[in-house]
Amino acid sequence: xxxxxxxxxxxxxxxxxxxxxxxxxxxxxxxxxxxxxxxxxxxxxxxxxxxxxxxxxxxxxxxxxxxxxxxxxxxxxxxxxxxxxxxxxxxxxxxxxxxxxxxxxxxxxxxxxxxxxxxxxxxxxxxxxxxxxxxxxxxxxxxxxxxxxxxxxxxxxxxxxxxxxxxxxxxxxxxxxxxxxxxxxxxxxxxxxxxxxxxxxxxxxxxxxxxxxxxxxxxxxxxxxxxxxxxxxxxxxxxxxxxxxxxxxxxxxxxxxxxxxxxxxxxxxxxxxxxxxxxxxxxxxxxxxxxxxxxxxxxxxxxxxxxxxxxxxxxxxxxxxxxxxxxxxxxxxx
Amino acid sequence: xxxxxxxxxxxxxxxxxxxxxxxxxxxxxxxxxxxxxxxxxxxxxxxxxxxxxxxxxxxxxxxxxxxxxxxxxxxxxxxxxxxxxxxxxxxxxxxxxxxxxxxxxxxxxxxxxxxxxxxxxxxxxxxxxxxxxxxxxxxxxxxxxxxxxxxxxxxxxxxxxxxxxxxxxxxxxxxxxxxxxxxxxxxxxxxxxxxxxxxxxxxxxxxxxxxxxxxxxxxxxxxxxxxxxxxxxxxxxxxxxxxxxxxxxxxxxxxxxxxxxxxxxxxxxxxxxxxxxxxxxxxxxxxxxxxxxxxxxxxxxxxxxxxxxxxxxxxxxxxxxxxxxxxxxxxxxx
Numbered sequence: 001x002x003x004x005x006x007x008x009x010x011x012x013x014x015x016x017x018x019x020x021x022x023x024x025x026x027x028x029x030x031x032x033x034x035x036x037x038x039x040x041x042x043x044x045x046x047x048x049x050x051x052x053x054x055x056x057x058x059x060x061x062x063x064x065x066x067x068x069x070x071x072x073x074x075x076x077x078x079x080x081x082x083x084x085x086x087x088x089x090x091x092x093x094x095x096x097x098x099x100x101x102x103x104x105x106x107x108x109x110x111x112x113x114x115x116x117x118x119x120x121x122x123x124x125x126x127x128x129x130x131x132x133x134x135x136x137x138x139x140x141x142x143x144x145x146x147x148x149x150x151x152x153x154x155x156x157x158x159x160x161x162x163x164x165x166x167x168x169x170x171x172x173x174x175x176x177x178x179x180x181x182x183x184x185x186x187x188x189x190x191x192x193x194x195x196x197x198x199x200x201x202x203x204x205x206x207x208x209x210x211x212x213x214x215x216x217x218x219x220x221x222x223x224x225x226x227x228x229x230x231x232x233x234x235x236x237x238x239x240x241x242x243x244x245x246x247x248x249x250x251x252x253x254x255x256x257x258x259x260x261x262x263x264x265x266x267x268x269x270x271x272x273x274x275x276x277x278x279x280x281x282x283x284x285x286x287x288x289x290x291x292x293x294x295x296x297x298x299x300x301x302x303x304x305x306x307x308x309x310x311x312x313x314x315x316x317x318x319x320x321x322x323x324x325x326x327x328x329x330x331x332x333x334x
Numbered sequence: 335x336x337x338x339x340x341x342x343x344x345x346x347x348x349x350x351x352x353x354x355x356x357x358x359x360x361x362x363x364x365x366x367x368x369x370x371x372x373x374x375x376x377x378x379x380x381x382x383x384x385x386x387x388x389x390x391x392x393x394x395x396x397x398x399x400x401x402x403x404x405x406x407x408x409x410x411x412x413x414x415x416x417x418x419x420x421x422x423x424x425x426x427x428x429x430x431x432x433x434x435x436x437x438x439x440x441x442x443x444x445x446x447x448x449x450x451x452x453x454x455x456x457x458x459x460x461x462x463x464x465x466x467x468x469x470x471x472x473x474x475x476x477x478x479x480x481x482x483x484x485x486x487x488x489x490x491x492x493x494x495x496x497x498x499x500x501x502x503x504x505x506x507x508x509x510x511x512x513x514x515x516x517x518x519x520x521x522x523x524x525x526x527x528x529x530x531x532x533x534x535x536x537x538x539x540x541x542x543x544x545x546x547x548x549x550x551x552x553x554x555x556x557x558x559x560x561x562x563x564x565x566x567x568x569x570x571x572x573x574x575x576x577x578x579x580x581x582x583x584x585x586x587x588x589x590x591x592x593x594x595x596x597x598x599x600x601x602x603x604x605x606x607x608x609x610x611x612x613x614x615x616x617x618x619x620x621x622x623x624x625x626x627x628x629x630x631x632x633x634x635x636x637x638x639x640x641x642x643x644x645x646x647x648x649x650x651x652x653x654x655x656x657x658x659x660x661x662x663x664x665x666x667x668x
Contacts, residue, residue: 029441058437059437059440061441062441062442063402063411063437063438063441063442063659064434064437064438064441065399065400065401065657066399066400066401066434067399067400068397077397095429095430096429096430096431096456096457097430100398100400103392103393103397103398104397104398106393107363107395107396107397107398108396108397122430123430323399325397
C-alpha cells in the first residue's frame with residue numbers, strides 16, 4: 001500500500017486532490033485520416049506546436065468547438081464530478097480563452113490557482129482532430145501555460161491536498177520541472193502523497209532520465225499507459241517494466257485501452273476490466289478521467305479494485321461523447 | 335411568386351445568399367428550469383444583456399461549450415452545407431472569440447466580410463441556457479456586433495448575391511437600421527431580392543413601426559414564427575396577420591414548431607410538415623437552419639414545397655444535437 005504519510009485522515013485536508021498541469025482550452029474538430037496524412041500528424045499522439053504551425057493547422061481545419069481541457073484539469077473536474085474536493089494550479093492569460101478555462105473549473109467546484117500574470121502571451125490551446133475511429137490527435141500550442149514556475153506553485157494549496165497530481169505533459173520545460181520538484185517537496189513535507197501521470201510516450205522519451213529520477217525520488221503513485229511505461233524503462237517487456245517500476249515506486253496504475261487497466265503494487269497486479277460503452281465517440285480525456293475515478297476512490301478509502309472500477313466508469317462516460325470532461329455527474333453513475 | 339428582378343439567373347452572381355446579422359459566439363450550457371426562475375429568464379426568449387448581467391449569468395452557469403453562432407451566420411453556414419454559395423456581413427473584434435467566429439465561417443466555405451475595426455469592444459457572445467426539454471433561452475451580450483453601420487455593408491458583396499438575408503435581431507439599434515435600409519437599397523438597385531427574418535417577437539414589439547415599414551418598402555421574402563407575425567400586425571388572428579402581410583410582401587414563410595411551417599404567397603398557403611426527429615436535444619438554430627434550406631432551394635430553382643421541405647430537413651438536423659449549426663453536410667441528407 002501507499003505510505004500512509006504523517007496524517008492520512010481526510011478531515012484535516014481542504015482538498016482530496018490538487019492537480020498541476022498545462023492549462024489549455026481544447027479546439028475540437030472532426031476530420032478524416034486523409035487530413036492527418038496531409039498535415040503529417042501521427043494518430044493518437046500529442047505534438048507541441050509553435051504559433052505558425054498552430055495557425056496553419058487551425059486554418060486548414062473545419063468548424064470547431066471550444067471546450068476547456070488540459071489533462072490534469074480534466075482530472076480535477078472528474079474528481080469534483082464524483083463529489084471530491086479538487087484544486088488546480090495552472091497558468092492562463094487575461095483573454096477570452098483564459099476566462100473560459102477559469103469559468104469551467106469554478107463552475108464544477110474546482111478551486112483554481114492560476115499563478116502570476118504573464119503579459120502578452122496568450123492562453124494555451126490544444127487543437128484536437130477527432131477521426132471517424134474516435135481517436136484523437138492533439139497539437140498543443142502551450143502559450144502561457146508552459147511558463148509555470150516555482151512561484152506559481154501555491155504552497156498552501158499543495159499542503160492542503162491529500163494527494164498531489166502532476167501532469168507529465170508539463171514536464172517538458174526546465175522551469176516546470178523545477179516547479180514539479182518543488183510541489184512534490186512541499187507535498188511530502190506536509191505528509192501528503194505525490195502522484196504523476198506520464199501523459200505521453202514521446203514526452204517520456206524526451207525526458208527519460210528526469211522522469212525516472214522524479215519517479216524514484218518523489219512519486220508514490222504513477223499513472224501511465226503501456227507505451228509510456230515501456231518507454232520509461234526502455235524495454236519491450238511489460239514484466240520487465242513492472243519489475244523495475246517496483247523498485248522505484250510503491251504503486252502504479254497502467255491503462256491498456258480496451259484491455260482495461262492494471263493496478264500494480266509490490267505484491268500484486270490487479271486487472272480491472274473496462275466498463276462497456278455503447279459507442280465510442282471521442283477518446284479525448286479517457287486517461288484523465290480514469291485517473292479522476294482512481295484518485296477519488298483512493299482519497300475516500302476504497303479498496304484498489306473499486307478505485308480501478310471508478311476509473312473505468314469515468315473513462316467510459318467521457319469517451320461516449322465529444323469533449324474531455326464528463327457531461328453528467330459521475331457520482332450519479334456509481 | 336417573387337418579383338423576378340432585373341436578372342435572376344444564378345450564373346451572373348457570385349453568391350446565392352448574402353447574410354447580415356449579429357456576429358456572436360454562443361456560450362452553451364445546460365441547466366434546469368430552476369435556473370431560469372432564479373435568474374428571471376423567460377424560456378425560449380432572447381434578451382439583450384449588458385456587461386454586468388452577462389458576467390453575473392456566466393458566473394452562475396455550469397461548464398459551457400463555445401461554438402460560433404449568430405442567427406444569420408448560422409443560416410449562411412446552412413446554405414453552404416447544402417452546397418450553396420454564401421457570404422456574411424457582421425462585426426467581430428480582434429480577440430479569441432472573433433478569431434473563432436471568422437474561422438468557423440471560412441471553414442465551411444462562407445465568405446466573411448467583417449466590416450471595419452472597432453477597438454476596445456469585445457466580440458459579442460450569446461449565453462444560451464438549454465433546459466431538459468431542449469428549449470433554449472438566450473442572453474445576448476452584443477459587444478462589437480451591434481456597432482454595424484452603413485460603411486460596414488460591403489456593397490459589392492450585397493450586389494453579388496441573388497438574395498440578401500437580414501436578421502431582425504440586428505434591427506435593434508439605429509445604426510443597424512440604417513445599415514439594413516442601405517443594404518436593401520443596394521440589393522434592389524442590383525436587381526436582387528431582399529429577405530428578412532423577424533427573429534424575435536419582443537424585438538418586433540420594440541420596433542414594430544420600423545419593421546412594418548421595412549417589410550412594406552423593401553422585403554420580398556419574410557421569415558418568422560407565428561408569435562413574431564402576430565406581433566408585427568398586432569393581432570391574435572393568424573388569418574388577419576396573413577391578410578395584412580399579403581398587402582405588404584409577396585412571400586412569407588412562417589414556422590410553427592412541431593406543427594411544421596407555412597409558405598404564404600398571394601394565392602395560397604402551403605403547409606409543410608416537420609421532418610421526424612428521433613430525439614430533440616437543443617432547439618437552438620431551428621429557425622436559422624429552416625431559412626437556410628428554404629433559401630438554398632429558392633436560389634436553386636426548386637418549387638416552394640421543396641424549399642419548405644429542405645428547410646424542415648435542415649431544422650431537423652440541427653435540433654438533434656447541441657449547437658446551432660449542422661454537424662453533417664446537409665447536401666448528404668437530401
